[in-house]
Amino acid sequence: MFGKRVRTAKRRRWRAVAGTLIALSLLAVSLGGVVLWQNTYDLREEHVTLRHRGADLDGVLALPEEGDGPFGLVVFVHGDGPVDATHETFYRPIWESLAKAGYASLSFSKPGISGSEGNWLDQSMQDRADETLAAVAWARARPEIDGRRIGLWGASQAGWVLPKVAAQDAGLRFVIAVSPAIDWGRQGRFNLLAELRRDGASAEERAAALRRRETTQRLLQAGATVEEYRDATGDDDMTADRWRFIAKNYTSDATADLRAMHGTPVLLVVAGHDINVDAAETETAYRELLPRDSLDVRRYPDATHSLVKHDVERSTVKLTLTAVFAPRALFADGFLADQRRFLERLPDSRAAAASAPRTPGR
Known part of the structure; x- marks a missing residue:
């Protein structure tokens, strides 16, 4: 009798374990479905290659999910660092939002990253501008792209690239500048002090950091190794490599190029929790240097430098879970929709799209 009770208890435990495993399996399948759904975008992505200065750049052309084109185009210009074409999928929610306005997106991995040849740390800001101009020229030859409706999107370090490109190509339709800086030197000092405040540095630590910065500036000016x-x-x-990159670019200043931008429509995006760039200085400079009727400024008080919500970015757990399960929710409220509306409201944007010839065979 006792043995029977034991066998019955074991069967119950196994049934409980089996039930738990089945429940966990179903939960995993369900969560997997949620992840797949949340990371599926209304886009058609095509792998493309740009030949520039004897090297191949690996890229992605993301077209709206429906329609034959020709579509307007947003050419992406990265910020600092070893960035691939999708920015590790970070760009895809932005591409989807732009696609809702009828625009394709084009992005190339930096030289030396994800199949692109070369070394991005060898580039000056003018080199980066030349690369972007080559991408624009390449796109104008594509039948699915409307060459009259090509513009730029760029973040952070791209603030020194976007104005150069727009100043050299008067045919660009618009620029979307996200958290750009004006002067490399002032930006670096602002970032240093902001990080020291964030980390609760003492007055002595602050003074020592500023002395190291002054030493670095003197070494750069002297051409030190x-x-x-x-x-x-x-x-x-x-x-x-990094020292060489800094030495090439530490005098960068966007002021002259902003003045030379031919009145290109600009959407300036600034964040309330930006410790990388002095958002107030940037906005003041853009307002002073650009024609009033060409500039649209959007502020996001709850956003960080990357336009991710501040409360999300400061929590590693929350950032990871949001990136996996709800990537569109990473961004500050209104950020994605405001870019779409900016494109939709451009003068003659709808008329250009309606009157453009259809692409044959698509």
Whole structure:
């Protein structure tokens, strides 16, 4: 009798374990479905290659899910760092929003990243502008793209690239500038002080950091080697490539190029929690340097430099879960929709789309 009770209890436990495993399996399948659904976008992505200065750049052309075109186009210009064409999928919610306005998106991995040849740390801001101009020229030859409706989207470091491109190509239809800086030197100092405040640095730590910064500036002006920089500052993490990149670009200033932009319509996006760029300085400069009727400014008080919601970005767990389960919710409220509306409200945008010839065979 006792043995029977034991066998009955074991069967019950196994049934409970089996039921739990089945429930967990169903939950995993359900969550997998949610992840798949949330990370599926209304886009048609095509792998493309741009040949520029003897090297191949690997890219993505993201077309609206429906329609034959020709479509308007947004050419993406990355910020700092080793960025691939999708920015590790970060761009896709933005591409989808732009597609709702009838625009395709074009983005290339930086040289040396994800199939692109070369080394992005070899580039000056003018090199980056030349690469963007080459991407625009390539796109104008594509039958599914309306060459009259091509513009730029760029973030952070792209703030020194976008105005150069727009100043050199008067045919560009618009620029969307997200958290751009004006002056490389002032931006670096602002970022340093903001990070020190965030980290609760003491007055002594702040003074020491500023002294190291002044030393770095003197070394750059003197054309010092990376070894001389390391010896003077104790920063052994600085690579030769990175030092060379900084030396090429530390005098960057967007002021002259902004003045030369031919009145190109600009959507300036600034964030309330930006510790990388002085958003107030940027907005003031754009208002002073650009014609009033060409500038549209959108502020997002709850956003960080990347336009991710502040409360999401400051929590690793929340950031990870949101990126996996609801990537569109990463961005500040209104950010995606405001870009779509900006494109839809451009003068003659709808008329150009309606009157453009249809692409044969599509």
